[in-house]
Amino acid sequence: MDERQVLEHYLKERGLKMTKARLLILEAFLGMESHVTAERLYEAVHKLDDGIGQATVFRNIRLFTDAGLAREACRDDGPRQYEHAWRHAHHDHLSCIQCGAVIEFVDGAIETAQQAVYKKYGYVPSGHRMELFGLCPDCAARHNSPQT
């Protein structure tokens, strides 16, 4: 089941309709990397069809979220960011605070330790989010020998 089918199924289930705009926004979204803002998605969609308005993009990225195709990424600041959620296994992020590079990873030891925390407090797990910050190798090197 690919993303388009997921969306169609979701729509049919609740009497909603598939439209040209929806399909274009989905395509644009799928073609972009994770951490997409509504603004950037709007720009991308606008190139495919300049008749699509911002509000439609906002409305649909939210719809995709409800349909399980997108997920909001945690943010400190600035506009809301979305990432792909379908056939994208759960993962955590390792971000460079200098250049912004993002590595997505999954670490068994961390997942295991998290389960232990849930058990310790008697919570029933339903998901988590983790982001590690640091300097990527390139930036760390540049940092040590500025402009040699």
Added chain:
Amino acid sequence: MDERQVLEHYLKERGLKMTKARLLILEAFLGMESHVTAERLYEAVHKLDDGIGQATVFRNIRLFTDAGLAREACRDDGPRQYEHAWRHAHHDHLSCIQCGAVIEFVDGAIETAQQAVYKKYGYVPSGHRMELFGLCPDCAARHNSPQT
């Protein structure tokens, strides 16, 4: 060194001034729990001195962040949230998705595993953020036997 001294030191260091408003906002902030929004802080400060404006609260909570007294909490939505950062060891969050209860914890195994991830990708660590979601014991119980 308590919070007030930290602030005074920070201010002196850069030729800034300690004002009544600053002090009141700091007091209000210290008296509140973590995950304080500017709005709620404003309300609290307003009770102490109704001559203090919103802008001043916004300006100062940001100042506190720069001074290391506060830290922005990760959010999906809604207004920005701040938590205490001084003499509050790093910790992670375990939140109940039903009632919103938040447990702050530190887990050695997780911290160790994170270091391993940094090493694996060659990143220089600078911090991280993690939030686990689930149902707290109370909500889980209520969930299994709704209104018995």
Added chain:
DNA sequence: ATGCATGCAAAGACTTTGCAAATTC
């Protein structure tokens, strides 16, 4: 045909900024 979806623009939520007056050092 019957609604849902869209585009536009206006409104809303949250935050920042410009400026004259007040305050701190």
Added chain:
DNA sequence: GAATTTGCAAAGTCTTTGCATGCAT
């Protein structure tokens, strides 16, 4: 006294909403 802060209100960002029209079923 010189310079930072403040309160107010206006402006800015980002997002949502109201409404008439356009479309999908």
